[in-house]
Amino acid sequence: MKILRLFVSCLAVLGVLGALPVFLAGRASAEPIVIDHERGTLTLDHPAKRVAVTNWAFTETVMALGLDPVAIADPVDYREWVAKPDLPENFTDIGQRGSPNLEALRAAKPDLILISQELEMAYENLSDIAPVMVLSVYNDGNVAFDTASTMMRKVAKAIGREAEGEAYLKQVDEKLVEYGARVRAVLGDGNKITIASFYSETNIGVFGAPSLPGSVLKRMDVPMSYDGPVSKWGFARGGLEILAPLAKTTLVYTNPIPDVIYQKVWSSPMWKVMDFVRNKRVYELPVVWAYGGVASGLRFARLLAESLESGPVQ
Amino acid sequence: MSPTAHMNIKRVFPRTPTILLGVLALSCIGVLIADFWPFLQRGLAGQVILSPDETDFDQILFHYSTLPRLAMAFLCGAGLALAGAAIQTVLRNPLASPTTLGVGAGVEFALTIFILIAPASFAIFQEAFALAGGMIALGAVYLIAAKRGNATLWLILAGMIVNLLLQSGTQVLLLFNEQYLQSVFMWGAGDLAQNGWDATLFILPRVAIGMIAVLALSRPLDLLALGDETASSLGAKVTVLRLLILGFAVFITASVISAAGMIGFVGLAVPAALRIAGLTRSRDLMIYSVFTGGFALLFIDFMVRQFNGLGGDILPTGAATALFGAPFIILILRKARIIPGNQSDDQHSDQQIISKTGLSILLTVILIVGVVFSLFTSLDGNGFAVLGWTGPWGDSSLDIFTGRAERTFAAMICGAALAVSGTLIQRVGRNPLASPEITGVSSATALAIIIALAIFGVGQRADLMLVGAFGGIISLIVLLALCRKFNHAPHYMLLNGLALTAILGAIVRIVLTRSGTQTSMLLSWLAGTTYFTNMDEVMIVAGVTGVLLIVAIALRRPLELASLGTDQSVSLGLGISTFQFAMMLVAAILAAAATLLVGPLSFVGLMAPHLARVAGYRLAGGHLLGSVLIGVNVMMVAEWLARNILYPQQLPTGLIAALIGTSYFLILAARKR
Numbered sequence: 013m014k015i016l017r018l019f020v021s022c023l024a025v026l027g028v029l030g031a032l033p034v035f036l037a038g039r040a041s042a043e044p045i046v047i048d049h050e051r052g053t054l055t056l057d058h059p060a061k062r063v064a065v066t067n068w069a070f071t072e073t074v075m076a077l078g079l080d081p082v083a084i085a086d087p088v089d090y091r092e093w094v095a096k097p098d099l100p101e102n103f104t105d106i107g108q109r110g111s112p113n114l115e116a117l118r119a120a121k122p123d124l125i126l127i128s129q130e131l132e133m134a135y136e137n138l139s140d141i142a143p144v145m146v147l148s149v150y151n152d153g154n155v156a157f158d159t160a161s162t163m164m165r166k167v168a169k170a171i172g173r174e175a176e177g178e179a180y181l182k183q184v185d186e187k188l189v190e191y192g193a194r195v196r197a198v199l200g201d202g203n204k205i206t207i208a209s210f211y212s213e214t215n216i217g218v219f220g221a222p223s224l225p226g227s228v229l230k231r232m233d234v235p236m237s238y239d240g241p242v243s244k245w246g247f248a249r250g251g252l253e254i255l256a257p258l259a260k261t262t263l264v265y266t267n268p269i270p271d272v273i274y275q276k277v278w279s280s281p282m283w284k285v286m287d288f289v290r291n292k293r294v295y296e297l298p299v300v301w302a303y304g305g306v307a308s309g310l311r312f313a314r315l316l317a318e319s320l321e322s323g324p325v326q
Numbered sequence: 327m328s329p330t331a332h333m334n335i336k337r338v339f340p341r342t343p344t345i346l347l348g349v350l351a352l353s354c355i356g357v358l359i360a361d362f363w364p365f366l367q368r369g370l371a372g373q374v375i376l377s378p379d380e381t382d383f384d385q386i387l388f389h390y391s392t393l394p395r396l397a398m399a400f401l402c403g404a405g406l407a408l409a410g411a412a413i414q415t416v417l418r419n420p421l422a423s424p425t426t427l428g429v430g431a432g433v434e435f436a437l438t439i440f441i442l443i444a445p446a447s448f449a450i451f452q453e454a455f456a457l458a459g460g461m462i463a464l465g466a467v468y469l470i471a472a473k474r475g476n477a478t479l480w481l482i483l484a485g486m487i488v489n490l491l492l493q494s495g496t497q498v499l500l501l502f503n504e505q506y507l508q509s510v511f512m513w514g515a516g517d518l519a520q521n522g523w524d525a526t527l528f529i530l531p532r533v534a535i536g537m538i539a540v541l542a543l544s545r546p547l548d549l550l551a552l553g554d555e556t557a558s559s560l561g562a563k564v565t566v567l568r569l570l571i572l573g574f575a576v577f578i579t580a581s582v583i584s585a586a587g588m589i590g591f592v593g594l595a596v597p598a599a600l601r602i603a604g605l606t607r608s609r610d611l612m613i614y615s616v617f618t619g620g621f622a623l624l625f626i627d628f629m630v631r632q633f634n635g636l637g638g639d640i641l642p643t644g645a646a647t648a649l650f651g652a653p654f655i656i657l658i659l660r661k662a663r664i665i666p667g668n669q670s671d672d673q674h675s676d677q678q679i680i681s682k683t684g685l686s687i688l689l690t691v692i693l694i695v696g697v698v699f700s701l702f703t704s705l706d707g708n709g710f711a712v713l714g715w716t717g718p719w720g721d722s723s724l725d726i727f728t729g730r731a732e733r734t735f736a737a738m739i740c741g742a743a744l745a746v747s748g749t750l751i752q753r754v755g756r757n758p759l760a761s762p763e764i765t766g767v768s769s770a771t772a773l774a775i776i777i778a779l780a781i782f783g784v785g786q787r788a789d790l791m792l793v794g795a796f797g798g799i800i801s802l803i804v805l806l807a808l809c810r811k812f813n814h815a816p817h818y819m820l821l822n823g824l825a826l827t828a829i830l831g832a833i834v835r836i837v838l839t840r841s842g843t844q845t846s847m848l849l850s851w852l853a854g855t856t857y858f859t860n861m862d863e864v865m866i867v868a869g870v871t872g873v874l875l876i877v878a879i880a881l882r883r884p885l886e887l888a889s890l891g892t893d894q895s896v897s898l899g900l901g902i903s904t905f906q907f908a909m910m911l912v913a914a915i916l917a918a919a920a921t922l923l924v925g926p927l928s929f930v931g932l933m934a935p936h937l938a939r940v941a942g943y944r945l946a947g948g949h950l951l952g953s954v955l956i957g958v959n960v961m962m963v964a965e966w967l968a969r970n971i972l973y974p975q976q977l978p979t980g981l982i983a984a985l986i987g988t989s990y991f992l993i994l995a996a997r998k999r
Contacts, residue, residue, distance in 0.1 A: 107974035110501060110850050111857045114729055115704065116974040130847050133779075133787050133858040140725065152783075214519035215640070249639050251519035253387055270441075272449060280521040282390040285380055 047166050050146040051135055059172025060124035064117055064142070067109050068094045069149050069305040070126040073164050075100070076180055076307040077173045083120035085109040092268065094301040096311060117141055124170055145170060149224075150245055150303060157227035160305040184310050185231070191313040192232030198320040204237040204261040205229065206288075209302065210269050213276035214251050218258070222246040224302055228309040237261040245303060252282050259287040264295045264316065266302055292324045342603035343614050350621035357628040361392055394520040399627040399643075400620035401526065402518070402582045403592050405533040407619020408612055409575040410593030411600075412540045415608045416571050420601060420658055421482045423594030424460075424579040428488035430590065432463025433583040434514055435492045435499075441513075442503050456580045463488055464576060470759075470991050483759035484991075486824060487932065490763065491988045493831075494853045494981050501849050502975070515835050516587040516644015518627055525585045536578035537616065543571050544609045589644040590832070591651025592619050598658045626650050642839055648832030656808065656825050682942050682952070689955040696959065697738075700966040701730050705973045730969075733856040736864045737965035737979050738958045740856075740920040741930045743871040745957030746878060747916035748931030749938070749950050754888050754909045758939070761932035762917035765910070766826030768926040770801030771918045773830045773837075776848055780837050787858060791922050798918030801826060802911065854925035854980015856965060867919045874912050875950065882947040885909065925980055929987030930957045937990070960986060 045056040064083035065071045068090055074081045080100035084090070086109050087099055104120035106112040110130070117125070118141050125138050128148040138144045147163045149156055161181055168177025199205065207225040209217040218238045219225045223246030229236045237258045242248050255263070263286075277283055288294050298315050301308045359366070365374045365388065375393065378385035410423040424430050436459025440452055470484035496514065520526070546567050582589065596619040597611060605611045626647050633641045704711050747762040762768065774797020778784040784793065808822040838848060851858065878885070884905050917931065934957035935949065943952030964982040971977065 105974050107976055108501070108850075110847050111855065111976050113974040113976055114857075115706075115726055115969075118726055118729070119706070133790070133847065133851075136787065136860055137729075137858070140729070212513060214517060214521050215513075243639050250634065251391060251640075252521050253391055256383055256387060259383065276521075276524070280390070280524075282386060282521050285383070285386050 045169060045172070047145065047169055049166065050129065050148060051132070051144070054143055054145050054170070056124070056143060056170060058123075060122075060143075060170050062120070062122045062124070063167075063171060064106065064112075064120060064122035064125045066106070066112050066125065066127045066131055068301055069128070069160065069163070069303065069308070070147075070167070071099075072097060072301075072307040073160075073167055073305040074126070074171070076305075077164070077168050077171060077176050079171055079173065083112075083117055083122055085112050093299065094304060094308065095299045097307065112138075114138075114141065126167065149305060152244055153222060154246075155222050155227045156224040156246055157231060157306070157309050160224070160309060164306050181306065184306055187310060188228065188231045188313050189233070191317040192234050194317040195232060195234050195313075195320055198317075199234065199262060203293075204235040206237045206255070206258045206261045206263045207266065207297075208255065208263060209247070209266045210273055210277055211249075213273055213280060215249065216252060216254055217247040217249050218254055219247045219302070224304065224309055225312055228313055232313055252277075252280065255286060261288065262293040262295065262320075263288045264297050264319065266297050267299045292326075294325045295319045296325050343600050343605050343610075343618075346599070346603055347614060347618050347621070350618060350625065353625045354621045357625060358396070360628070361388075361396065390522045391520055394523050394526045395518055395627070395631075396624060397526045398518050398520060398529070398586060399624040401529055401533050402586050402589055403596075403623025404616045404620035405529070405536065405578040405582050406589060406593040407596035407615040407622075408537055408540055409578045410619075411597035411608070411611050411615040412571050412575040413593075414597050414601075415611065416568050416575075417481060419481055420598050421594070422485075423591075423597075424575070425588075425590040426482055426489070426594055427485040428463035428467045428492060429460040429576055429579050430583060430588055431489045431492035431496070432459040432461070433457075433580045434588055435459055435463075435496050437584060438496045438499050438514070442499060453580070453584060456584045457577060460576045460580045460583075461573070463492060464572065466988075466992060480757075480759055482824065483757070483761075483764070486764055486827075487759070487761070487929070487988060487991065490929075491984050494978075494984060497849045497853055498978060498981055501853075501978075513587040515642030515839050516589040516647065517640065518586055518589075518630075518643045519640070529581050529585045532581035533578055536574045536581070539574045540571060540578075541609070541612055543567065543574075544612050587642075587644055589623070590648040590828075591654070592623050592647060595651040595654035595658075596622055599654060602658065623647065640839070642836065645832045645835040645839070648828060648835075652825055652829040652832065656822060682948060685941060686952070686955065689952075689959060693955065693959055693962070696962050696966075697734065700734050700962060701727060704730075705970040732859060732861050732864065733969070734962060734965055735861075735868075736856040736859040736923055737961040739864055739868045739871060740924045741934070741957035741959075741961030741983075742875070742954045743867060743916045743920040743923075744931035745934035745938075745953040746871065746875050746950060747913040747920070748933075748957075749935040749953045750878060750885075750909045750913040750916075751931075752935045753885055753946060753949070754906045754913075758936050759932070761929065762913060762920075763926065763929070763931065764827055765823040765914050765917060766805060766830065767798050767801050767823075767914040767917045768921040769827045769830035769834070770804075771795070771798040771921040772852060772926040773797060773834055774800075776834055776837055776852075780848065787860075791863065794922050795918065798914070798921070801830075802914050802918075805914070806907070806911075850978050851925045853978035854983070855968075855976075855978040856924050857976065859923055863923055867923050870919050871916060874916055875954065878909075878912060878950055879947050881909075882945070882950070885946040925978070929984045930960055933957075933987040933990055934960060 045059060047054045047056075061079075062082040063074050063079060065074055065081045066085045068086070071081060071084055071090065072094060075097050081103060083104040083106045084099060085106050087103070087105050090099065104116055106116045106120070111134070112131075114137060117138075122142045125142050125144045127135070127138065127144060127146055129146065129151065130148075131138070132146060135144060135146065145166065147166060148154070149159045149163055151159075164181065165174070165177055168174050195205075207219040207223075207229075209219075211217060219236075220238050220240065220242035221227065221230065221236065222242060226236055226238075226246060238248065240248055248254065283289055297312070297319055300312045300315055302312070362371055362374075364384065365371045370385070373379065374385050374388050378389035380386065406424060413422045413424065413427065414420060433456045436455050437452070440448075440455050444451070444455075467481065467484045467488050470487065471480040579593070597615045600611055600614050600618060605614055627643050630641050630643045630646045702712055744762055748760070751760045751762060751765070752758055771794045775790050775794040778790055778793040784790055805823060805826060808826075834852070888906060888909070920931075934953040937956050938949055938952035941952065941956075943949045961979070961983060964986060965979045968977045968979040968982045
């Protein structure tokens with residue numbers, strides 16, 4: 013009997029001990045979540061489960077964390093300009109990123125709305141619907157990949173997926189190192205890389221260090237050529253002559269480019285005499301959102317490595 | 327009074343045009359020397375022009391970028407100035423030009439649609455499309471102004487209406503294609519950067535053909551300048567000739583804008599300046615315009631190039647040119663006597679269909695029904711939805727209801743403020759095409775907000791409102807200072823406002839091309855949206871509007887006098903100018919208040935008073951109340967449409983209101999024919 017009693021009490025103790033972590037965890041989640049953002053401090057009693065995203069950097073970040081947003085802005089253009097990851101099956105289309113539809117947003121019953129400073133004028137109106145977090149990846153002098161990582165951590169915290177967030181960021185770091193090595197292998201020693209976008213045949217953007225491509229290249233330990241002045245979005249703009257001082261480097265241009273502009277650039281005499289064109293060091297990048305978050309950064313790195321490995325544009 | 331307007335240009339010095347041209351030519355030689363210097367030093371100037379060394383990038387850059395840019399600047403400047411001179415002579419209007427008459431905006435709108443929508447295989451139609459856009463815009467302007475005998479002022483005001491509408495249309499297209507903002511918006515701001523000789527070879531034959539045609543027709547033009555009666559008595563087929571010359575002028579403009587984007591004001595400022603300098607014969611004016619325009623743009627573009635790359639960005643030539651050129655309007659205003667044209671016949675020709683009381687009651691009923699309708703119904707993508715009917719009348723329904731109420735009331739208050747503002751301006755200015763937007767106060771308010779937001783990063787809405795109000799007040803002071811000399815003629819205030827609007831528009835463009843992240847938010851706000859408003863602001867503006875409306879109604883008797891037959895009192899020197907100024911001031915404050923609420927554009931201030939008068943509200947007090955009723959109704963409808971026709975996408979309310987307004991004027995013009 014004594015033994016039986018001892019056995020039972022042992023079981024009870026074990027049971028209590030076993031239940032303790034669950035109990036503590038339960039208590040922990042009841043603690044409010046507090047996050048600093050650009051318009052003050054956000055306090056959430058529970059992790060947000062129904063997140064509304066008002067730009068594509070948030071869309072891909074929330075999805076990378078394993079949660080499907082309930083309301084998404086500009087889903088149709090997303091498929092053309094961001095491409096991956098695929099959008100969830102069910103969500104509410106809230107219209108343009110510049111003015112997400114308040115009624116559609118309300119109907120989606122979000123418990124968290126993510127906006128950047130572009131929508132700051134609507135902060136009060138959006139706050140009536142659900143708690144709002146203002147997080148800008150792109151702002152004066154911000155290093156895009158770093159602020160995108162910070163943004164991801166804050167979003168992860170708000171939706172109670174901090175562990176997933178850290179795991180994702182760690183995995184991204186490893187992948188970036190791997191892709192960096194692959195890019196350097198193709199690039200060879202001493203060669204630098206230039207990332208450019210063709211807005212038109214005479215209007216060209218060159219990404220600088222603060223931009224998403226620029227800051228990802230730094231993480232990949234791939235040398236980047238342009239180090240001049242840049243705009244808020246982290247790129248410089250000019251005519252084709254802006255590429256002239258960078259002609260000795262390897263050029264990678266982004267997509268999508270309208271066919272007409274593509275043809276005009278390639279038939280331009282100035283373009284033809286550029287060293288990277290003559291010596292076939294021009295590469296094409298498939299569609300990737302250059303103003304996105306960490307996920308776009310990772311996608312950029314992967315596509316860059318694949319593009320360089322598959323050879324220059326003929 | 328004769329329906330035709332005349333220009334009374336004093337001869338300053340006979341030689342002034344030659345001196346002007348000489349100075350510009352010398353400056354351009356300076357520009358060329360500055361550009362060629364590195365090659366002149368090495369004795370390579372000839373080589374770099376004809377066959378550059380393919381291994382020397384400096385030579386390549388010069389041969390394929392700098393040199394064609396110089397050529398383009400000259401050709402565009404020459405073409406636009408000639409087009410301006412031709413349009414000014416044909417329409418006998420010193421303020422006419424491709425940009426002021428909506429041709430530029432029409433071409434830009436057409437090309438923007440084309441770039442965004444047309445598949446690559448349609449590329450050959452691009453030019454025809456651009457040309458059609460310019461022609462349709464000019465036609466619309468002509469149609470609106472035609473029944474006033476195309477008097478100087480009416481043509482310009484009609485041009486302003488069409489311009490603002492088309493520009494906001496272009497901006498909204500960009501709003502829905504945000505990713506192309508960089509390329510299309512830049513092109514819209516007028517960029518002369520070149521990559522080779524393609525663009526030069528594209529526009530050279532077109533501008534040349536256009537120039538030869540216009541110059542060949544310039545002898546009959548001298549007859550035209552004498553007036554319709556004289557010209558037809560001399561046997562010229564006036565209408566055909568006019569249309570032909572206008573057609574070639576639009577052709578030149580369309581070619582230039584297709585190749586280089588919007589380059590404003592060369593076409594207006596150059597010929598007008600030459601006229602002031604003493605050129606009266608059209609043939610001389612044209613030939614001088616070609617060279618003066620070419621040299622002027624070449625020189626301005628050289629200045630602009632020096633600022634390129636500043637802050638990692640481009641300074642668009644077109645917008646910068648507008649900055650250089652817009653002050654010329656003010657100068658022209660001081661030199662050229664402009665006759666505002668005869669008073670509209672609307673007041674007497676329209677029959678009163680229903681009594682004013684009946685109409686007022688009807689409008690009020692429509693208003694009440696409309697408010698209920700717009701608060702309770704919407705299109706939610708699946709079709710018609712009634713609040714609390716299809717969905718449960720739960721907690722969120724009340725929130726949706728208040729949200730809608732906020733925006734609907736904002737639109738309505740804005741409609742009321744602009745209606746009062748417009749009524750005052752139209753009565754005091756004695757011009758039924760005057761609109762609060764063209765006092766320049768709205769643009770100044772908008773500009774202050776845009777600069778605060780885009781350059782200084784002020785994001786809080788309340789702060790922005792303060793900054794905007796401050797900007798509006800400053801522009802008022804500037805406007806009053808500009809008009810000091812012209813207190814006997816209120817229409818000068820409108821024209822000065824127009825110049826102010828143009829200058830501010832150019833600055834807005836430059837800021838927008840550089841502002842990066844907030845451009846899309848600013849674009850939707852510029853077109854007029856209730857999206858960002860809240861109830862507190864609505865209440866404040868409602869209070870201001872209410873008080874000023876009461877003030878205006880209390881002053882209805884002097885207002886009546888001011889709007890009726892003051893020609894005599896003016897000629898006798900019995901100025902009623904203090905009162906006119908006070909009323910203009912009230913109007914400007916109301917316009918600024920409305921701008922703060924929903925942005926700078928709507929046309930309600932133009933349309934509502936006009937409609938009210940046509941509908942029979944003749945006396946000042948009734949006119950004010952009638953136009954308020956109409957303005958409120960129009961904005962209410964526009965607001966509902968803006969929120970619902972493309973659900974979940976939302977259009978700017980101001981754009982819908984502007985569409986309603988312009989359609990109204992076009993229908994009116996067409997029916998009067």
